[in-house]
Amino acid sequence: MLEIRNLAKSFGGVKATNDVSLDFPDGSLTAVIGPNGAGKSTFFNLITGALKPDTGQVLLDGVDLAGRSPPEIVRHGIGRAFQVASIFKSLTVQETMLAAVSADQRSSAVLHRRFPLPETCDRAEHVMELLGLAEKRNRTAATLSHGDQKLLDIALALVLEPKVLLLDEPTAGMGPEERWRMIDKVRELWETQKITVVFIEHDMDIVFKIAPKIVVLCYGRILATGTPDEIRNNSAVIEAYLGTEHAGAAA
Amino acid sequence: MTELEAGRAGTLAPVRGGAALGRYRDILIALIAFAVLASLPLFTGSKALLDFVIRCSAYGLFATSLNLLVGYTGLTSFGHGMFFGLGAYSFGLIMQKLGVPIPVAFVATLAITAVIAAVIGAICVRLKEIYFAFVTLAFQMLIHSTILSWASFTGGDQGLRGGIPRPAFLGINLANHVHLYIASCALLILGLLAMRQIAQSPFGYTLRMIRDNAARASFLGIDVWRTKLTVFVLAAVFASMGGMVMALFVSGAYPEFAYWTISGEGIFINMLGGVSTFLGPMVGTVLLLLLNDTVTRFTEYHGIVLGVVILFFALGLRKGLLDFVAEWFVQRRDAGEGR
Numbered sequence: 296m297l298e299i300r301n302l303a304k305s306f307g308g309v310k311a312t313n314d315v316s317l318d319f320p321d322g323s324l325t326a327v328i329g330p331n332g333a334g335k336s337t338f339f340n341l342i343t344g345a346l347k348p349d350t351g352q353v354l355l356d357g358v359d360l361a362g363r364s365p366p367e368i369v370r371h372g373i374g375r376a377f378q379v380a381s382i383f384k385s386l387t388v389q390e391t392m393l394a395a396v397s398a399d400q401r402s403s404a405v406l407h408r409r410f411p412l413p414e415t416c417d418r419a420e421h422v423m424e425l426l427g428l429a430e431k432r433n434r435t436a437a438t439l440s441h442g443d444q445k446l447l448d449i450a451l452a453l454v455l456e457p458k459v460l461l462l463d464e465p466t467a468g469m470g471p472e473e474r475w476r477m478i479d480k481v482r483e484l485w486e487t488q489k490i491t492v493v494f495i496e497h498d499m500d501i502v503f504k505i506a507p508k509i510v511v512l513c514y515g516r517i518l519a520t521g522t523p524d525e526i527r528n529n530s531a532v533i534e535a536y537l538g539t540e541h542a543g544a545a546a
Numbered sequence: 547m548t549e550l551e552a553g554r555a556g557t558l559a560p561v562r563g564g565a566a567l568g569r570y571r572d573i574l575i576a577l578i579a580f581a582v583l584a585s586l587p588l589f590t591g592s593k594a595l596l597d598f599v600i601r602c603s604a605y606g607l608f609a610t611s612l613n614l615l616v617g618y619t620g621l622t623s624f625g626h627g628m629f630f631g632l633g634a635y636s637f638g639l640i641m642q643k644l645g646v647p648i649p650v651a652f653v654a655t656l657a658i659t660a661v662i663a664a665v666i667g668a669i670c671v672r673l674k675e676i677y678f679a680f681v682t683l684a685f686q687m688l689i690h691s692t693i694l695s696w697a698s699f700t701g702g703d704q705g706l707r708g709g710i711p712r713p714a715f716l717g718i719n720l721a722n723h724v725h726l727y728i729a730s731c732a733l734l735i736l737g738l739l740a741m742r743q744i745a746q747s748p749f750g751y752t753l754r755m756i757r758d759n760a761a762r763a764s765f766l767g768i769d770v771w772r773t774k775l776t777v778f779v780l781a782a783v784f785a786s787m788g789g790m791v792m793a794l795f796v797s798g799a800y801p802e803f804a805y806w807t808i809s810g811e812g813i814f815i816n817m818l819g820g821v822s823t824f825l826g827p828m829v830g831t832v833l834l835l836l837l838n839d840t841v842t843r844f845t846e847y848h849g850i851v852l853g854v855v856i857l858f859f860a861l862g863l864r865k866g867l868l869d870f871v872a873e874w875f876v877q878r879r880d881a882g883e884g885r
Contacts, residue, residue: 343765369767381765383758386751394751398766403752404773406744409569410751455766 296321297342297373297459297491302351302361304341311337312348313515319459324485325493326506330535334515335495336378339461343375344368355459374457378464378495380444381451384437388428388447391436392419392454399455422454425487426480442473446480453484460484462494466501474498478505503527511535568746576739583731587724596727598839600795602831603734607788608808609815609827610741611781616813617821618745619777620757621671624809625682628666628689629782631804632659633789635693638706638799647715655790656783663782664775671774683806690804705800710793720794730791737787742824744780753777814852818859820866829868 297319304312311334319325327335340346342353344365353361360368383391396415397403405412411419423429426446431439436447445465452460465481466474478501485492496502502509503523511518511532519529526532587596608630615621636658640651670681693700701707712720720726744750752773755763760770793799802808811834819830837855841848863870 345761345765365764366767366769369765375765377762381759381762383755383762385758386754390751394748394755395766397748397751398763398768402748403768404776405748408748409566409743409746410748412748451762451766 296354296356297493298352298354299342300352300354302338302341302353303349304337304346305349310515312341315351315512315515315517317510317517317520319491319493321458321491322489323491323508324482324506325508325510326502327493327495327510327512328497328499328502329512329518332514333512335512336463337515338512339375339463339493339495342368343373343461369455369457372458373461374452374455374459375461376445376448376452376463376465378467380441380448382436382444382447385435387433387435388423388439389419389432391447392423392428392450395419395451395454418454418456422450425453425484426450441468442477445469445477449481449484453488457490459491459493462492464495464497466496466498474501481505569743572739572742572746576735580731580735583735584728587727593723596723597795598835600727600730600791601835602828603730604788604791604795605811605815605835606734606828606831607737607791608785609812609819609831610738610824611784611788612812613816613821613824613827614741614744614753614777614781614784616816617826618750618753618757619774621774621778622675622679622813623670623682623778623781624679624806624813625684625686626781626785626812627806627808627810628682628686628804629659629663629785630789630792630808630812631689631693631799631801632662632782633786634793634799634803635700635706635789636786637790638710638793639700641710641712642706642708645711645713647713648720649715652790655786659782659786660779663779667775667778667782671771671778683809686804686806686809690801690806693801693804703801706793706798709797710799712794712797726794730795733787733791737784738828741784744777745824749773749776814856816866817856818866820869820872822865823868823872826866826868830866833867 299315299317302312302315303310315338327338329335337346341348341361344360344363344367347362351361352359355371355373358371360371360373383394386394390411393411393415394403396418397405397410397412400415402412402415420429423432426449428443428446428450431443436444439447445467449462449465462481466477469477481492481494482505507522508520509523509526510520511526511529513535518535519526519532521529583599586599608626612623612626615623615626633655636655637651640646640654641648644651646654666682666685670678670685673681694703696702714720718725718729720729752763752768755766755768756770756773764770789803792803815830815834816827817830818833819828820826837852838848841851845851859866865873
């Protein structure tokens with residue numbers, strides 16, 4: 296279980312994350328939404344160690360990870376993918392997976408053996424199959440399509456076998472059809488891998504369709520949490536976010 | 547033996563067996579290369595040719611070690627030459643002052659270099675790009691001026707004079723020209739083989755990840771700082787090996803060995819030969835030394851000629867020679883597969 300307790304972070308006078316407390320039970324799927332600048336990415340950065348929180352706790356199964364370094368937090372079981380696909384552009388898909396498993400098995404500093412180590416192959420293979428990247432295993436990451444790069448980014452997080460997977464806008468920059476394919480993939484992963492998934496998403500249709508639980512952030516605060524129906528009917532949310540956004544989308 | 551070819555070989559062979567095969571293939575290539583080099587004195591009495599190969603060994607070890615930083619990790623050091631100079635001076639001083647057997651001085655020099663590189667590296671590898679380049683350059687100048695000003699110990703601007711004693715060991719007499727030649731070749735081949743192993747190990751792929759995207763690597767649980775420091779020390783050790791070959795060759799050590807121009811030549815060599823293949827710097831070394839030797843024979847303005855050649859590679863090809871060849875091969879093969 297991932298518990299966030301009174302998490303806060305300010306940049307100068309701006310409270311990017313303001314006293315956020317949330318519970319993510321094991322095996323849950325949660326969408327984080329909010330207008331631009333609501334502090335969604337900052338929230339992820341605080342959990343994963345990219346930023347150090349000013350105050351508050353990030354408890355994973357009771358262990359406080361707040362303020363620790365990214366490698367430490369990853370090793371405790373919180374993996375993440377990025378809004379802009381963050382990959383290794385000169386490595387092939389297969390090399391990327393194998394190297395990531397090496398990192399997870401703590402053999403990334405081994406000098407006397409040849410890459411790839413046999414014990415890394417099964418896991419790399421499994422995740423490539425899972426995300427449909429096995430056909431493209433010998434493609435250099437830089438030559439992959441945008442969608443496949445996003446998948447590779449998610450594969451990188453997933454291959455570490457995390458307890459919690461944070462996806463920062465898995466559908467960013469995708470066309471409508473590609474979006475649905477990606478989000479179906481995310482849902483499928485969540486169902487088959489039995490991990491806790493938290494994702495940021497802009498597309499309301501997607502969020503309301505697939506997320507059992509939704510968190511709405513606004514100006515660094517939690518505006519509302521609940522099921523899609525509760526969020527849809529929450530007056531504060533409609534005012535702050537959905538009202539303008541949906542009116543704009545409909546127009 | 548380019549990365550591209552190696553990658554292609556990996557796709558053909560199953561992943562599991564491919565890794566072990568790669569190592570045997572590298573050892574085989576190394577043995578053949580050594581056999582060819584070692585038999586050279588049987589066919590030619592040319593002292594100049596053997597001298598050329600010895601110099602190639604010294605510079606080749608140095609340039610290839612620099613490529614571990616520049617090409618594999620993306621750390622562009624402008625001060626790598628300090629470890630070349632450190633190797634030459636430390637080896638020369640140990641031999642002159644302590645009179646220990648050569649292998650002892652050799653190992654001691656590697657150890658001294660590793661310790662000093664660990665201290666300098668700990669300060670430098672936190673810095674990014676241009677700051678890393680400048681601070682390594684600053685350390686190079688620090689070591690160079692220490693050598694110049696500590697004249698009672700290092701001989702100052704005169705260098706280590708009086709020759710480096712080269713007592714025979716295990717039947718090897720490095721005062722003998724052919725023995726020195728064979729020993730240099732052996733050090734070159736062993737050094738290259740060791741660096742190839744580093745480049746193709748899981749650690750080598752960690753270096754590539756850091757070069758491509760250090761932030762992402764840290765989100766996979768990799769300690770970026772420690773990895774960079776490790777490769778900084780390893781590269782320094784091989785550069786120091788090159789320095790020792792040079793010291794043995796000239797039987798001395800001079801402040802120029804630790805001057806920033808050595809680092810500059812290392813960068814030149816990498817630009818000439820290319821950084822995307824393992825052997826690029828070796829090709830670059832042969833090119834640069836050939837150019838140096840031929841051009842200086844014809845004109846005293848050899849700097850201008852070298853500059854034009856470098857510009858041709860940097861602006862014309864936009865890559866080193868071996869990068870160019872490797873890419874050409876890949877394109878040709880892909881075109882063939884497309885048919």
